[in-house]
Amino acid sequence: MKDNISVRETIQNNIKNKKNITDKIMPAFFLLMASISVLTTFGIVLTLITDAYRFFIAVPFSEIFSTKLAPLNANPSFGILPLINGTLISTLIAMLVAGPVGLAAAIYLSQFASERVRRTLKPIMEVLAGIPTIVYGFFAYSFVTPLLMKIIPDLGAKNVLSPGIVMGIMIIPLVASLSEDAMNAVPEIMREGALGLGSTRLEVALKVVIPSAISGILASFVLAISRAVGETMIVTIASGSSKNFTFDITQSMQTMTGYIVEFTSGDAATGTTGYYSLYAVGLLLFLFTMVMNLIAQYISHKYREEY
Amino acid sequence: MMDFNTIGQKTFNLSTKGVKKVNTYKIKIDHDRINRRIKLNNISKVVFSLSTVFALIVLAILLYRIGVQSYGWLNFKFLTKNLSIFPEKAGIYGAIIGTVGLMLIVIPVTLVLGVATAIYLEEYATRGKMQAFIKINISNLASVPSVIFGLLGLTVFSRMLNLGSSILAGGLTMSLLVLPIVVVSSQEAIKAVPNFLREASYAMGANKWTTVRKVVLPVAIPGILTGSILALSRAIGETAPLVVLGIPTLILRIPKTIMDDFTALPIQIYYWTLDTVLTAEYANLAAATIVVLLLVLFIMNSFAIVIRNKFQKRF
Numbered sequence: 001m002k003d004n005i006s007v008r009e010t011i012q013n014n015i016k017n018k019k020n021i022t023d024k025i026m027p028a029f030f031l032l033m034a035s036i037s038v039l040t041t042f043g044i045v046l047t048l049i050t051d052a053y054r055f056f057i058a059v060p061f062s063e064i065f066s067t068k069l070a071p072l073n074a075n076p077s078f079g080i081l082p083l084i085n086g087t088l089i090s091t092l093i094a095m096l097v098a099g100p101v102g103l104a105a106a107i108y109l110s111q112f113a114s115e116r117v118r119r120t121l122k123p124i125m126e127v128l129a130g131i132p133t134i135v136y137g138f139f140a141y142s143f144v145t146p147l148l149m150k151i152i153p154d155l156g157a158k159n160v161l162s163p164g165i166v167m168g169i170m171i172i173p174l175v176a177s178l179s180e181d182a183m184n185a186v187p188e189i190m191r192e193g194a195l196g197l198g199s200t201r202l203e204v205a206l207k208v209v210i211p212s213a214i215s216g217i218l219a220s221f222v223l224a225i226s227r228a229v230g231e232t233m234i235v236t237i238a239s240g241s242s243k244n245f246t247f248d249i250t251q252s253m254q255t256m257t258g259y260i261v262e263f264t265s266g267d268a269a270t271g272t273t274g275y276y277s278l279y280a281v282g283l284l285l286f287l288f289t290m291v292m293n294l295i296a297q298y299i300s301h302k303y304r305e306e307y
Numbered sequence: 308m309m310d311f312n313t314i315g316q317k318t319f320n321l322s323t324k325g326v327k328k329v330n331t332y333k334i335k336i337d338h339d340r341i342n343r344r345i346k347l348n349n350i351s352k353v354v355f356s357l358s359t360v361f362a363l364i365v366l367a368i369l370l371y372r373i374g375v376q377s378y379g380w381l382n383f384k385f386l387t388k389n390l391s392i393f394p395e396k397a398g399i400y401g402a403i404i405g406t407v408g409l410m411l412i413v414i415p416v417t418l419v420l421g422v423a424t425a426i427y428l429e430e431y432a433t434r435g436k437m438q439a440f441i442k443i444n445i446s447n448l449a450s451v452p453s454v455i456f457g458l459l460g461l462t463v464f465s466r467m468l469n470l471g472s473s474i475l476a477g478g479l480t481m482s483l484l485v486l487p488i489v490v491v492s493s494q495e496a497i498k499a500v501p502n503f504l505r506e507a508s509y510a511m512g513a514n515k516w517t518t519v520r521k522v523v524l525p526v527a528i529p530g531i532l533t534g535s536i537l538a539l540s541r542a543i544g545e546t547a548p549l550v551v552l553g554i555p556t557l558i559l560r561i562p563k564t565i566m567d568d569f570t571a572l573p574i575q576i577y578y579w580t581l582d583t584v585l586t587a588e589y590a591n592l593a594a595a596t597i598v599v600l601l602l603v604l605f606i607m608n609s610f611a612i613v614i615r616n617k618f619q620k621r622f
Contacts, residue, residue, distance in 0.1 A: 011512070022514065022515075022516040022517075023514050023515050023516060026431075026515070026516045026519075027427070027431045029423070030423050030424070030426050030427035030430075030431050031427055031431070031432075033419070033420055033423030033424050033427065034423065034424040034427040034428065034432075034441055035441075036420050036424070036486075037420075037424055037441065037444060037445050037448060037486060037487070037490065038440070038441060038444050040448060040459070040483050040486070041444050041447065041448055043459055043463060044451065044455060044456075044458075044459050047458065047459055047462040047463065048455075048458065051462070100358070101358045101361055101362070104354065104355045104358035104359070105355070105358050105359040105361075105362065107355050108352075108355035108356050108358070108359045109359065111355075112352050112355060112356065113356070113359075121359060121363070124362075124363055124366065125362060125363075127366065128362055128363075128365075128366050130540065130604065130608065131366075131369075131544075131601070131604075132543075132544025132545065132546070132573060132600065132604070133544075133546065133547075134544065134546040134573045134576050134577055134580075134597075135369070135373075135544075135576070135597050135600070135601070136369075137577075137580065138373075138576060138580050138593055138594070138597060139369050139372070139373075141580060141583075142372075142376070142580070142583070142590055142593075142594075143368070143369075143372050157584075169362065169365050172361075172362045173362065176359075176362075200344050200345060200347070200348035201348055201352070202344075202347060202348040202351045202352070203344070203348070223450070226450060229452070230450075230451075230452025230453070230454070230455075231452075232452065232453065232454045232546075232547035233546050233547055233577065236547075237577070237580055237581065257452065257454045257547070260454050260457070260458065260551060261454065261547060261550050261551060264457070264458075264461060264550065264551040264552075264553055278458065279458065282454070282455055282458045285452060285454070285455060286451060286452075286455050289450060289451060289452055290447060290450075290451075293446075293447060293450045297446075
């Protein structure tokens with residue numbers, strides 16, 4: 001056993017031995033791992049742009065902005081308007097369901113419900129959000145469509161109404177939980193002040209809480225729209241693949257996501273214009289959701305009221 | 308004193324003692340209006356609670372319908388037999404193996420990449436542009452539609468790296484898809500580790516890596532696991548990227564290696580749902596597969612909740 005250990009010497013030895021090595025290697029390793037996520041983004045942008053570019057040089061712009069979409073014809077035409085139309089209409093239907101219902105649920109949970117009710121309802125909402133979209137697709141096709149057919153007799157077996165509604169139900173938890181977070185961030189003092197002046201809870205919600213939380217609520221709506229635009233399986237299964245340009249919601253329509261799924265399931269051979277059109281649609285979809293998310297971030301940062 | 312029961316207009320005095328000049332206010336109390344406001348409040352409460360319950364009713368109907376449709380179809384034979392074009396003989400053994408295979412790739416890849424990224428962002432990165440850039444990038448990546456990840460996988464993994472529609476290609480695509488979830492939840496878990504633990508470790512002479520490995524990670528591991536399980540359950544249920552990769556409709560061979568073609572539970576549901584037009588019984592098969600998928604997800608989420616409640620330390 002050593003009698004006298006010099007602390008200073010031990011520290012010096014430690015510094016010389018391994019401290020420098022791991023403290024130099026590990027940060028580099030972690031940075032490398034972290035850059036994979038950045039690389040993924042670049043990969044997405046790069047693959048989309050290079051292949052979409054080949055589509056854009058092969059197809060004139062006048063054809064792209066036409067309403068005729070017939071990629072598999074002998075004389076193919078690549079008008080994107082039917083896809084944009086289908087996407088916007090299904091998103092609109094979804095938002096007509098999810099917007100009011102989600103906001104009402106958020107108001108109820110944050111203003112009216114007791115703590116016990118809240119603690120039971122919130123996890124169940126989360127379950128709804130965790131169900132895979134393919135299950136909702138099956139539900140829309142095998143339950144909601146037949147149900148709607150009883151109300152609207154000339155509804156097609158594939159139509160845009162049923163997946164729109166089901167998509168709305170799917171994003172209710174998203175709207176509800178984000179809006180509720182925004183409403184809960186409004187200070188208790190303001191709420192109690194309004195209640196103390198004799199307002200009913202409804203008036204507190206409509207005139208105090210919602211105006212103060214409006215940035216968060218709007219952001220939740222924008223995120224919900226972006227979610228609905230990017231949703232794939234529900235619309236692919238229940239809305240079908242009709243490429244007609246129509247505003248009739250009882251008919252089948254194809255969304256941008258539905259087009260990508262239909263075409264990659266074996267229809268388009270590599271190198272054809274049809275194959276590259278996938279990437280053009282994908283690029284549009286990517287840009288759209290990215291812009292929506294940037295808007296959501298901007299709204300919630302810019303108009304956030306600090307208390 | 309004013310009489311609250313009288314409806315209509317009333318005048319009353321508010322006087323302060325000791326003040327010579329008596330202030331007189333005229334206050335109009337419109338009882339009709341008050342009653343109307345209270346009534347409106349009560350009605351809206353009912354409406355709001357109904358819209359909250361609406362979502363739950365839909366959930367109940369969905370589960371009930373799927374339960375009814377799968378009744379009689381979900382049995383041991385269904386789980387152990389392989390696919391067949393005849394509904395009575397079809398089973399999902401191959402799809403289960405495919406999903407398990409996917410998980411075997413997604414778990415290690417996302418854990419290593421996700422946790423390492425989180426450690427970098429929380430422990431090593433200086434608060435600068437690089438860190439902000441990676442953070443913004445991850446939050447944007449989390450909102451990219453899953454079908455886009457499918458296109459990325461199709462181009463990079465299937466075509467460029469020539470992996471085709473193998474389990475490996477599918478697993479890597481899924482890993483990139485759920486990576487942001489793992490990163491963000493691991494970040495939260497690491498952030499929750501109190502600073503005095505790190506300082507105590509440094510005071511004992513440990514260097515950064517030792518501190519991360521022996522102090523930060525052990526404390527953060529329940530949070531990291533919870534987030535990873537949630538990410539994994541997302542990967543199990545996700546369909547679109549796999550369909551885009553071009554998984555063939557009917558695969559009768561059970562995959563043996565990660566380079567084999569495969570089918571997974573959600574893909575099977577997709578194809579069976581599409582084919583109900585041809586054979587009505589396929590709807591029952593799809594429903595039975597959904598029950599299996601939801602059960603797996605339920606068990607995984609229960610695990611996540613148990614881990615969160617049992618092992619998470621509060622400081």
